[in-house]
Amino acid sequence: MDEVIRVEGLTKNFGQLQVLRGIDCSVRSSEVVCVIGPSGSGKSTFLRCLNGLEEASGGRVLVHGVSVHDNSTDVDALRSEIGMVFQRFNLFPHMTVLDNITLAPTKVRGVPLEQAREQARALLIKVGLLDKIDAYPNQLSGGQQQRVAIARALAMQPAIMLFDEPTSALDPEMVGEVLSVMQTLAEEGMTMMVVSHEMGFARRVANRVLFMDEGVLVEEGTPEEIFDRPREERTRRFLSNIL
Amino acid sequence: MNLLKKIFLPLGLLALVAANVHAQTKELVVGSSATYRPFAYENPAKEIVGYDVDIIKAVAQKAGLQIKIVNTPWTGIFAALNNGDVDLVISGVTINEKRKQSYDFTAPYFEARQLIGVHKDSTAKGLKDLAGKKVGVVTGSTGDDIASREFGKTSPDIKRFESTPVAISELANSGVDAVIGDNGVIAFRVQEHKQLKTVSDPNFPKEYFGIVVKQGNKALLDKLNAGLAAIKADGTYAKIYKTWFQSDAPALPAQ
Amino acid sequence: MEPILWFGWFRADIIAEYGVMFWRGLQMTILVTTICIMQGTALGLAIGLARLADARHSPARQICRYLLRWPSTVYVSFFRGTPLFVQILLIHFAVLPLFINPADGLLISGETARSLKQNYGAFISGILALTLNSGAYISEIFRAGIQSIDRGQIEASRSLGLSFARTMTHVVLPQAFRRMLPPLGNNAIALLKDSSLISAIGLAELAYTARTVAGAYSRYWEPYLSISFMYWTLTLGLAWAVKKLEARYGRGDTR
Numbered sequence: 073m074d075e076v077i078r079v080e081g082l083t084k085n086f087g088q089l090q091v092l093r094g095i096d097c098s099v100r101s102s103e104v105v106c107v108i109g110p111s112g113s114g115k116s117t118f119l120r121c122l123n124g125l126e127e128a129s130g131g132r133v134l135v136h137g138v139s140v141h142d143n144s145t146d147v148d149a150l151r152s153e154i155g156m157v158f159q160r161f162n163l164f165p166h167m168t169v170l171d172n173i174t175l176a177p178t179k180v181r182g183v184p185l186e187q188a189r190e191q192a193r194a195l196l197i198k199v200g201l202l203d204k205i206d207a208y209p210n211q212l213s214g215g216q217q218q219r220v221a222i223a224r225a226l227a228m229q230p231a232i233m234l235f236d237e238p239t240s241a242l243d244p245e246m247v248g249e250v251l252s253v254m255q256t257l258a259e260e261g262m263t264m265m266v267v268s269h270e271m272g273f274a275r276r277v278a279n280r281v282l283f284m285d286e287g288v289l290v291e292e293g294t295p296e297e298i299f300d301r302p303r304e305e306r307t308r309r310f311l312s313n314i315l
Numbered sequence: 316m317n318l319l320k321k322i323f324l325p326l327g328l329l330a331l332v333a334a335n336v337h338a339q340t341k342e343l344v345v346g347s348s349a350t351y352r353p354f355a356y357e358n359p360a361k362e363i364v365g366y367d368v369d370i371i372k373a374v375a376q377k378a379g380l381q382i383k384i385v386n387t388p389w390t391g392i393f394a395a396l397n398n399g400d401v402d403l404v405i406s407g408v409t410i411n412e413k414r415k416q417s418y419d420f421t422a423p424y425f426e427a428r429q430l431i432g433v434h435k436d437s438t439a440k441g442l443k444d445l446a447g448k449k450v451g452v453v454t455g456s457t458g459d460d461i462a463s464r465e466f467g468k469t470s471p472d473i474k475r476f477e478s479t480p481v482a483i484s485e486l487a488n489s490g491v492d493a494v495i496g497d498n499g500v501i502a503f504r505v506q507e508h509k510q511l512k513t514v515s516d517p518n519f520p521k522e523y524f525g526i527v528v529k530q531g532n533k534a535l536l537d538k539l540n541a542g543l544a545a546i547k548a549d550g551t552y553a554k555i556y557k558t559w560f561q562s563d564a565p566a567l568p569a570q
Numbered sequence: 571m572e573p574i575l576w577f578g579w580f581r582a583d584i585i586a587e588y589g590v591m592f593w594r595g596l597q598m599t600i601l602v603t604t605i606c607i608m609q610g611t612a613l614g615l616a617i618g619l620a621r622l623a624d625a626r627h628s629p630a631r632q633i634c635r636y637l638l639r640w641p642s643t644v645y646v647s648f649f650r651g652t653p654l655f656v657q658i659l660l661i662h663f664a665v666l667p668l669f670i671n672p673a674d675g676l677l678i679s680g681e682t683a684r685s686l687k688q689n690y691g692a693f694i695s696g697i698l699a700l701t702l703n704s705g706a707y708i709s710e711i712f713r714a715g716i717q718s719i720d721r722g723q724i725e726a727s728r729s730l731g732l733s734f735a736r737t738m739t740h741v742v743l744p745q746a747f748r749r750m751l752p753p754l755g756n757n758a759i760a761l762l763k764d765s766s767l768i769s770a771i772g773l774a775e776l777a778y779t780a781r782t783v784a785g786a787y788s789r790y791w792e793p794y795l796s797i798s799f800m801y802w803t804l805t806l807g808l809a810w811a812v813k814k815l816e817a818r819y820g821r822g823d824t825r
Contacts, residue, residue: 123729125725125728125729127626143627148728148731148732148733149731150731151728151729151730151731152730152731153731154729155729156726156729158722158725158726160722162720162722162723162725162726163726164723164726164727164741164745165745166744166745166748175730175732175740176730176731176732179732179736179740180730180731180732180736221726224730225730228730228731390781390784390785391790393788394788394790413787414788417788449688451772454781454782454784454785455781455782455784455785455786455788456785459782459785459786460786463786468587468588468591468782468786469588469590469591469594471594471774474692474772474774475772475778475781475782475785476770476771476772477770481663481770481771484663485663485691485771485772488663488666488667488671488687488691489671489672489683489684489687489688490687490688490691490692490772491688492688
């Protein structure tokens, strides 16, 4: 099936507060989709609903045709298909870089340890951190930690990677190294959904850009359509504020 | 000069009187462990009552002493006497040679024998029959002494408790096979549990309870002995004994 | 035995005379402490997790609330809110006889119960009371330790496909354990010291030995100073071991 994720009428409330007000969209295989929008527009919540870190209040999310929020769904198996990269990296501080990467493949997939380590080395080469293989997370810079976090997610060979503002906790000089890893991934054909404030990255790498505001998808299109010829007034106002 | 005399003489007299009054009203603190029914225990009104209490009150009255009874845990009762927290101890203390080395005792005020508490189905006739059994005693009591001599002072078969009621509870729950303790208390406690009985070992020596003072405190010891002699002579002693033990007081040796 | 005086006042011969008992008492104290630390930690982990148990959907949600969170909260509140000494007496003289009793024990009765009570009664009660008590305190350490772990850690682990149980064992507990080591160490030291309270029900550990010696000789410096040094040595050893553990497992904690 070409469609990796399909979202239908997704809503999410925190108590009285309506964060998502009915979102429909889909992501095809090998597509890179960037989600942009002002703070508090519900972008992160939307992303977290996709792998069930947040419960949906209504509507549904299908990953390869399986509903994420059904009680009968094996959510752990489903999540192992969906890589996620967090704003604050969330590396496991008590484990070395190598152990961070091999934990899930060995425990969830039952990959033999040697094989998992071999794969971890390959991934570390890919993100340019093989020399840090035995380091602990607190010995790494923010940019390095985020690249390890990407390698950790990739180790499960996910069908799609979700990035939740992967560069907003980084010092400016480290943003580039993380974005370039992400760009390489995209060029290799990884399916990606990226919540980001990096408009340059979105323009350069994304196939499609979604603009979200106040819990609704206001507008979607190619980067050129969104950045150069936005149809909606709200999109225009947002872009003129940040560019 | 005259004027000075007029002022200072009354002042001096006043001081003398005050000192005298002070000496007379100085309360002596009596230590007693009030977990030793019927010798000393707290009644529901939190007053310490019992045979020992009645004895010491009668003695104090005859000897002209002001006393105050303070509930002092048995474990620390001699330490309290040593460091002056209490002036004398009346708490079912058995007179023995070892204690006489460290403290002074009055004449006896109670004839004590050791008594064995056992379950009704026990066939034990005396101390020898308790070999290999678990024996409960109160730490440092005469029963502890007897058991330690018979079975070895570090024997794991001896189980030491803080008070006779606790030891008897342990016996009632079958935690020990027997409890050795002072006759007055054992007899009183055993009658509370229908499955228990007492066994008297004829080989147990007669022993006596005495009032204890710090070694060398002869002034107090003499007053107490005088008071004790007085209540024995005038029948007060016999009356108190009858009240608590429902039998006539046995004759006690003078020393 | 001839009195042996150290520094002119310390009767070393008394300690030597009861040497076997001090040695056995020391072993008993270490045994009880070790067992209770291990059992208390296991119980504390279980109770700590029970207090945090929650689920998204019914009926699991109700089960977590009424069968896990409420009972464990009441349990912790009771054992933290009542004195350990009272718990020991309650368990030994009231709860245990209900279950293990020659006459009509709910769990064990007859001759087995009798021999069990006589040989291990105080041991069982003491271990039970101390385990239940320390389990309550340790569960609070676990709860705080687990709650101190950043939610992002759990989210990262879950989003990799690790189950809740695996997230706990591989991600949360190892990190929480590092942070819990200092309070767990304090708790172990407290437990070691609290084990002395079991002497009240006749378990022959260190404090019991000291009480026995004090009871036999009416001397307090020698026995209590001796066991103080033994306890002190043990607590220093424990503190040292905890420090070693912290150094060994402390890597990688960014706090």
